[in-house]
Amino acid sequence: MTEKSELPVLLIVEDDVGLQRQLKWAYEGYQVVIAGNRAEAVDLLRLHEPRVVTLDLGLPPDPDGTSEGFATLSEILALKPDTKVIVASGHGARESALKAIALGAYDFYKKPVDIDELGLIVARAFRLWQIEDENRTLEARGGGGATVxxxxxxxxxxxxxxxxxxxxxxxxxxxxxxxxxxxxxxxxxxxxxxxxxxxxxxxxxxxxxxxxxxxxxxxxxxxxxxxxxxxxxxxxxxxxxxxxxxxxxxxxxxxxxxxxxxxxxxxxxxxxxxxxxxxxxxxxxxxxxxxxxxxxxxxxxxxxxxxxxxxxxxxxxxxxxSLADRSGDAVLLARHFVNRYAREMNPKVQGLAPDAAEAIDAYAWPGNVRELENRVKRAVIMADGKLIGAVDLDLPTVRQSAGDAVPINLRAAREVADRRAIHQALTRTEYNISSAAKLLGISRPTLYDLMKQYQLGS
The missing domain is CATH 3.40.50.300 (P-loop containing nucleotide triphosphate hydrolases)
Structure with missing residues (x-):
């Protein structure tokens, strides 16, 4: 017999207590967890990371509408884009179905619930998640360059x-x-x-x-x-x-x-x-x-x-x-992270621009692979174009770096040093102001003033 902790998790988001009980015991082979509203759904999503979610659109405080259900769908997919969400509603079924699919839902079914029919949809969703996960693993191992x-x-x-x-x-x-x-x-x-x-x-x-x-x-x-x-x-x-x-x-x-x-x-x-x-x-x-x-x-x-x-x-x-001592790995890893996060968060992004590759190769990476991954992830999310540039990564271009190496006066040299130190501290502490200030040996108000002076936002 399979241990419960080894079973794939199915999250059911449903505010009807009677239907909750019916659905909880309808599925063998899954660890079923129940949420009655958006907040509970998000908490359980973070805790269990379910592969599949069934979501009733009529959730409180809008049980007779769909607004809260659609908000829950959007939040689930924002947090875990690979989750297969199966949406249920009795309100304007066709319009709701079209909107749900457009927002990224895996499938839609109309209430009242047919347990057998829903069971088939759930099983198919779990199988598709498994296939996609295997593909993600293969791509991660072989798609980003050589692996060790x-x-x-x-x-x-x-x-x-x-x-x-x-x-x-x-x-x-x-x-x-x-x-x-x-x-x-x-x-x-x-x-x-x-x-x-x-x-x-x-x-x-x-x-x-x-x-x-x-x-x-x-x-x-x-x-x-x-x-x-x-x-x-x-x-x-x-x-x-x-x-x-x-x-x-x-x-x-x-x-x-x-x-x-x-x-x-x-x-x-x-x-x-x-x-x-x-x-x-x-x-x-x-x-x-x-x-x-x-x-x-x-x-x-x-x-x-x-x-x-x-x-x-x-x-x-x-x-x-350190990453700076690994010949050529920074650009290789950056391309891997771009492919990975573009697939999950911004499919229109297709790769790195030449100036980004040059800037990545020239940068010292004091935060190593973790800093590189964080910069690429943020750049992919915020990118408007198809290619990630040096500016998207908040890195100086190679030409700018050469200029910075020979500042025109002492004030400029101090500004370059201040910017670099503040930026590195913020990156290392993931923009935790208190931790960054401690790392720099200054007070929080002083750090805030310097960030304002040099226009270094989070």
Whole structure:
């Protein structure tokens, strides 16, 4: 019998409680989730990412009309363009059907509901989604240029060397340390270690140690027993335990506080953990892959990272090159991202203009692949023409870059430096003003004033 969590998710958006019950139990082979209004539908869409949605157009606060239903349809497709939405209505069926299809709905059926007929439409929608997803996977692997390790797009010898190292160490049951700047694809490489290893049948469990507050990180890693602390209403296994038989990926391992480093070291030595509030030892067989952008040698010298823990984690060290050090990969990846996001968000976009390719190749990419992807995605969404230009990517042309290199006076040089620093900080923090100001070492009001002065909007 298939576990419920493994079943494809079908979201039913319907405000009639009786029909909700009827539809919920009408579909075997799916995990059915129910929403009664637009807000619930969007929340469940974000939570479950259903492949197929059935949507009643007559939703509150307009149950006798279609306005709220069409607004829900538009929001679903804006968030998840590949979702197959099957629209239902008893109001002006022909006009509603034409409008729904024009907005991007997969199919339309008229109320009252015929369960068997709707079931066939739903099954066909799931099958089409699967076919399209397989095509997307094939295109992602082969359509954007050469790939290494099956998922990482690259033609550079620098990444080829990394790929060969990953392939060699994956089969050996040793801890792997991935060192590289933020945005270089460390988690993708960690997944490759798992997928190429004898543990590929187990779980790949990832945790970002920098994203979890220090007082919660121990509970996330080691789990806790019911009643161990206020709010511990049930026994909860930690990430280490969840990775039993598989791979545990510790991202930003340099952010683990010293007291917790001691407990992690003990686990690595004995392969036994105890949950918070527990006394029973739990044996865990998992492989550790970790990553950080920090200089751990300097942290060890400063006393903020244990050297004995480092040697346990870094049996094999792999250095990941920054995008600027990967010959030709920036343009290759940009074209891949343009094709991907144009297909999803703006089909009229057909590629990169020559000035964009030149600008991409000349830019330093301090935010690495993540920055490149974000810039391309934003450019595709906002593009009016068929080709993405340097201006769409908010990059200086090669000619502008050469001019910037020789400023006419000190004021101009300062302005160039300020613009570049502010732009890089905003990009790295995804335009979070507070984080960008902290990164720059200035106050938020000062950053706002500089952004206004240099016309650097979000």
């Amino acid at each position: 390790l099956g998922s990482i797009i690259s033609t550079s010898p620098e990444m080829a060397r990394v790929a060969r190292t990953i392939e060699r160490v994956a089969s050996a049951d040793v801890s792997v340390m991935l060192l590289g700047a933020s945005g270089t694809g460390k988690e993708l490489l960690a997944r490759s270690v798992h997928d190429l290893s004898p543990r590929k049948g187990g779980e790949f469990v990832a945790i970002n140690c920098a994203a979890i507050p220090e007082n919660l990180l121990e509970a996330e890693l080691f789990g806790y027993e019911r009643g161990a602390f206020t709010g511990a209403v049930k026994t909860t296994p930690g990430k280490i335990e969840q990775a039993q038989g598989g791979t545990l990926f510790l991202d930003e391992v340099g952010d683990i506080p010293l007291p917790l480093q001691v407990k992690l070291l003990r686990f690595l030595q004995e392969r036994v953990i105890e949950r918070i509030g527990g006394r029973a030892p739990i044996n865990v067989d998992t492989r550790i892959v970790c990553a950080t952008h920090q200089n751990l040698d300097e942290m060890i010298s400063a006393g903020s990272f244990r050297d004995d823990l480092y040697y346990r984690l870094a049996e094999i060290v792999v250095h990941i090159p």
